[in-house]
Amino acid sequence: MKGVLLVNLGSPDSTEVEDVKKYLDEFLMDERVIDVPWILRAFIVKGIILRTRPKNSAEAYKRIWWDEGSPLIVLSKRLREKVEELVSVPVALAMRYGNPSLLAGLEELHKKGVTEVLLIPLYPQFAMATTETILVLAEKLRRKYFSGMSFTTLPAFYNHPDYVRVLSVSIEESLRDKEWEHLLFSYHGVPERHIRKSDITRSHCKINGECCRTPSPAHQFCYRHQCYETTKQVASYLGLKEGTYSTSFQSRLGKDPWLQPFTDKTVAGFAESGTRKMAIVTPAFVSDCLETLEEIGMEAKEDFLEKGGEEFHVVPCINDREDWVKVLARWMDEWANREEETVTVKK
Template sequence: MKGVLLINLGSPESPTPKDVKPYLDEFLMDKYVIDVPYLLRALLVRGIILRNRPEKAASAYAKIWWEEGSPLVVISKRMHEKVKPQVNVPVALAMRYGNPSLLSGLQELANKGVTEVLLFPLYPHHAMSSTTTVLEKAEEIRKQHFPNMKFSHVPAFYNKPDYIQNLADSIKKHLDQFDYDHLLFSYHGLPERHIRKTDITTKDCKIDGSCCQTPSPCHEFCYRHQCYETTKLVVEKLGIPKEKYSQTFQSRLAGDKWLEPYTDVEVNKMPEKGIKNLAVVTPAFVADCLETLEEIAMEANHQFKEHGGENFLAIPCLNDSDEWCATVSNWITDWSSAKSE
């Protein structure tokens, strides 16, 4: 019997340091997130970061927390509930970190007799710190608890026509109500070394401004290329001229060099360039979360206006929109139908 596991990032149980600390520990101790040897990772995370980061992060989470809980988890659950009746196979929901856990999601499917699972990471773009860690952790759990299960997975869908159409339609709906000077595509940032580590050719990735536009097998796993491709396909569909949009990367940490240009730096420069009305979309996420609600809708909004900007629009993620849920349901149905032939 076939079944599907929808998987998103996860969230603390509450916006308190007590609950944020174990969540950050699980997240930051992941070897695919901070990709250094274990002892150094433990020193950085448990010896330095977790001493003060939980309080700061809890304060940020508190700003965006909903009465029902974490926005990311609540939205993911709403999406899950909309998808279930539209497909003919069992669908469960899990988070890579926190709850509902990957183990609980797989157990839910196993209890329904599922032996063949489609892992569906809810990440449009491939990255070792998102897609790879989900697939590796799920496989680890399968070997330990469900050795007779078989896995397949949904690859990055950054350029799939249905996803691009959903994204373009959502952006257009909001821009039709906002007289914008500029549309900024802000993607989650990554250390540059992560991009190079996923280069299966070991030579094509140069992060030099041209390699992402030059055909290469490495693009199948290149987060940077996939982000630029999403932007290109969306602006082509919407007919947005080059001078009215740009792309940046957000959420960098101090230390290593991260993907550029940086969202906060570029947003702060825009008012002096004559951009007074700014719209920002965050296509790396399918559900609104800390990075979209606090970092963009609150912090970037504030900084833009502090530097002379006038109007700021944070375009919501696809979330549990009917159109996006229908797309996910159609992909699941295509998979289940193809496998049963």
């Protein structure tokens, strides 16, 4: 029997400091998030970050928390419920960090008699700190608890025509009655070393711009290339003129080199250089969350306005849009109705 497991990032169980601390501990101690030896990672996370950051993060979560709970969890549940109504196979939901856990999601499918699982990481672009860590943990759990299960993984869909169309239409609808001078595509940042570690050719990625434009097998797992390709394809779909849009990367931790340009500096730079009306979209996220609602919708907006900007339009994530629900359902049905095939994923 076949079934589907949707997997998103996760969220604290509440805005209480202890719950946020527990969540950050699980998240940041992942060796594919902070990819340094365990002893150094423990010193950084437990000895430094968890001493101060939980309180500040708890305050940030309070700013965006809904009556129903974490926006990311609520929106993910809505997505699962809508999709399941359209498909003939069971659909479960899990989070890589926090609850419902990956183990709980697989157990739910197991109890329904599912032996073939389609894993759908809810990330359009592949990254070792997002998609890869889901696949690694899922395989670990399969070997330990569900040896009779087999997995197929939906590949990164950053350039899939269906996804590009849904994202483009969402932008078009959100900005239809608004004036804007520049549209910024803001993706979550990752350390540059993650890009090099994901290079299956071990030589292609130089992070100089040219490598992302040069065809290579490395692009299958190159987060930077996939982000710029999403921007390129959406801009083409919408007919955007050169100079009216750009790409940046938000959120960074520590002093190591991260992907640039940085979103916060980019937003401030546009305001200071005379841009008065700006729009921003966050295509690395399928569901609105702390990084979109607070970091972009509040902090970036406040910074833009303080530095002279007048209007700052934030395009919502595709969340549980009906066209996105139908696309996911069709992908699931296509998988469920075809013969078994081998899918190669990066381990």
